[in-house]
Structures are given as C-alpha cells and as structure tokens.
Amino acid sequence: MTDSPQGAFPGAGGVVLVDTSVWVEVFRKGPSPFRLESIIDIEDIVTCLPVIQEVFQGFRDEKAFALARESMLCLPVVESPLSAEIFLDAVQLYRTARRTGLTVRSGVDCLIAACALRHQLPVLHFDRDYEALARISALEARSIRP
Numbered sequence: 349m350t351d352s353p354q355g356a357f358p359g360a361g362g363v364v365l366v367d368t369s370v371w372v373e374v375f376r377k378g379p380s381p382f383r384l385e386s387i388i389d390i391e392d393i394v395t396c397l398p399v400i401q402e403v404f405q406g407f408r409d410e411k412a413f414a415l416a417r418e419s420m421l422c423l424p425v426v427e428s429p430l431s432a433e434i435f436l437d438a439v440q441l442y443r444t445a446r447r448t449g450l451t452v453r454s455g456v457d458c459l460i461a462a463c464a465l466r467h468q469l470p471v472l473h474f475d476r477d478y479e480a481l482a483r484i485s486a487l488e489a490r491s492i493r494p
Contacts, residue, residue, distance in 0.1 A: 364393060365399070372403070375403070388472065396460060396464075397425065427463040441485060450480040470488035471490065
C-alpha cells in the first residue's frame with residue numbers, strides 16, 4: 349500500500365474513493381441487486397486506511413475476510429501513512445459541520461472525507477454524513493442506492 353500523488357491512478361479523470369457503506373453492499377452475503385462494476389470501473393477505485401479498517405472489522409467469516417482482504421489490498425491507497433495533518437483536517441470538518449448545525453455521526457467519515465479532499469476525489473457512498481460534509485466543504489459526495 350502506497351500513497352500516490354494526485355492523478356497517478358489509472359483513469360485519473362474518473363478516480364473515486366469508495367466508502368465503507370458501498371463495500372458493505374459489495375461483500376454482503378446472499379443475492380444483492382447492487383453491482384459496483386456497473387457503476388464504476390475497478391481501475392478508477394481507490395481507498396484509504398480508515399475504509400480498509402472499517403470493512404475488515406465487519407467480517408465474521410474467515411473465508412469472506414480473506415477474500416475481502418486480498419481484493420481491497422490490491423487497490424491504490426491514498427494518505428498512507430496517515431499524518432497528524434489529515435486528522436486535524438478531519439477535526440476541522442467535524443467542527444465546521446457542528447458549528448453550522450449539521451450532525452456528522454462518524455468521526456471516521458470525517459477522516460475519509462479529509463483523505464478525499466486532500467486528493468480532490470469524489471466519495472461514492474450510501475452514507476448521509478457525506479452529504480452533510482459536502483455542504484460545508486468542497487467534498488464531492490456521490491450517493492448511490494443499491
């Protein structure tokens with residue numbers, strides 16, 4: 349996993365940071381009407397360490413965990429290692445939202461948004477926190493529904 353400069357990913361014009369909320373649908377057991385590859389090319393997907401942590405900690409089944417681990421660790425990772433500065437950016441996003449009367453339920457979502465903002469990446473998600481964060485920052489939040 350390495351930190352890559354902005355624009356260095358394949359298909360840089362359409363690169364998207366995919367949030368945990370989307371990966372949960374991708375890795376869901378049983379039939380799912382949601383297919384990530386119908387929305388975005390795999391070459392245009394990046395991740396960040398907070399997303400990896402959230403996704404991995406959700407698995408109970410070892411085989412499913414191993415498959416997810418193998419798949420996700422092949423993706424380009426932005427902001428690795430995480431710096432104190434990115435955490436401070438996340439804190440600022442949270443505090444700005446709160447000051448304007450918006451509730452952000454997850455500090456981790458602020459950290460993911462800070463990673464996306466640092467690299468000028470849109471976030472593909474099913475999570476209302478990103479819509480709030482987009483209202484108080486330059487974050488491009490792309491909400492999708494399964």
